[in-house]
Amino acid sequence: MAKILHISKYYYPYYGGIEDIAQTIVEQLKPYHTQKVICFNDKNVATTDIVDGVEVVRVATIGTLFSQPIPRNYTSTLKKILDEFRPDYIHLHLPNPVVTLSLLNLGWGSAKLYLHWHADILGQKFLYFFYKPYEKRLLLRADKVIATSRIYMEHSEVIKNFSYKSVVVPNVVKESKFALCDNDRDEIEKIRQRFGGKKILFFVGRHVAYKGIEYIIDCDKLVDEDCVFVVAGGGPLTSKLKAKSLGSNRIHFVGRLSDRELNLYLRASYLLLFPSLNRSEAFGIALAEALYCGLPAVSFDIEGSGVQWVNCNDYSGIVVENSNTEAFAKAIDKLLKDTEERDRMSLNAHKWVAEQFVADKAFGELYTIYNLPPKPTADRVNASIVLYKNDFEKVKVLVQTLRKSPIVNKIYLVDNSPVIDKRYGELEATYIFNDKNIGYGRGHNIAMRQTLTDRDAAYHIVMNADISFDPSIINNMVEYMDEHPDVGMLMPKVFYPNNKIQYLCRLLPTPLDLFGRRFLPKKVMKKRIYRLEMRYTDYNKIIEVPQLSGSFMLINTAILEKSGIFDERYFMYLEDVDLTRRVSKYAKTIFYPAVHIVHEHHRGSYSSIHLLFRHISSAIKYFCKWGFFLDPDRDAINSITLKNTLQ
Known part of the structure; x- marks a missing residue:
């Protein structure tokens, strides 16, 4: 059983759409995994309780600012849970800055880390400007993004660029919540009689601007048929809405309802009114619940919202032009007059939700990502290429070369350029635009993390964009690694475009090797560089090497899971040395000269002062991590390598 930490804004018995979904997910996973929940309390007191056998830690809050609870000691509480519970998965419901x-x-x-994306932040644009970079960092680090509908995912400016790691798990109706008891028929009739036996047009939800409740009040003057408008729920606009409805004998506010009361009101009603206006209404769980109860809906058309998916026009209800009060009122009148049409939609509504939005039908992807995935498919290879202001035509040729290999599965193009080039999106590859330069290793990590999460390839290739090769080398290298399961990383022979060899087989460097090579006269460093670059070998033998080049690395993903991916402290330079060194703790790192590539090596730190400082910074970080002059492992590894290769 895996351990899952669920992080929600609030949690049951607090009522809300996200909270309801969070609880449903916990309930569905309970038979298979050990779970814990951390959330905010709506009071200034910290509590821990048990809900349906799952521990729920509620962090005290001192108030709310811009819809965000302000907690006390949240970070320390979360740290304690992470340290003690040690989750295998974190399921975070967003937005939650x-x-x-x-x-x-x-x-x-x-x-x-799985990010459950309920909605973009559309309000508080000034504050969102400062929060956006942190949101982006979290998305880059996440293993999966869970969208509530494909429509929303494709229209979200935030998550549409992460479709390569996204799955769709729609919000679901909790069927047990809408079961009927023996005496409920009498209670339903009492509700109808409370409003004079008139047809009830029902709304339920928070009283906030994007819910569009004022359109319901405006419809009171336009709907001709005899009916009542019943508004359930509450919120900051309740008083204002009540004031606007003064003088009407058809509009009734009934406040917040319990789950049982909600079920009864839905069963007693004739239509659901769902006038939400924008993508802040990302899905509409209240809409799905009403449809499940056989209540047809009248809703506005919201471009890019999952509401379009939930309420099917002319099937489960009527969808009209956004913000068009007259069209909304006409749709209501149409269904009030035509009871046969309303009854047809009632049957369709329940059938539609029962087929699409109940746990057994909708949670397929959820069950998949939380159960042990199958072993990576043998011989399938993923590849990643990090771009920065590259020549599109050369990258296009590189992608085409990769596609000529029958075992290449996914190709990730991770673009760190300042300006997007939409032509990359037309290639047979997954294009990821970062809108800033996040570094070489971090860029590849986006792809490698996805390969490890999806478990859809036995090998992953890290490669530069400025290389060329025959596609047959991939099959050749994979065959070698298949035959030698003790090999974790493989590098081919590398030539310059002028056919001169690049000496990329190297011992682990000392500070003198790196700084002397760059700043001391060549005569002083000649013998040392000869030894460092292992030029005493003829570069025609298969040998185990402690340092391989990041220009082309074929890595066994099973080993990569153990060693970890690139250390993101290195912006550029030495991240390949660090990774090779960690991989070598679990498997051999091999130079394989049976195949070769051509690499247009530009040696950027020799021509750019900016890259030179990047190189120096990475070197300092590397030696701080592994040791400057006292590095016993380096001495032992280099000694063994020299002994084996000088024979």
């Missing part, structure tokens, strides 16, 4: 910042600050170790 405070938790995002806390999680980025703390880190989450080896746990897989």
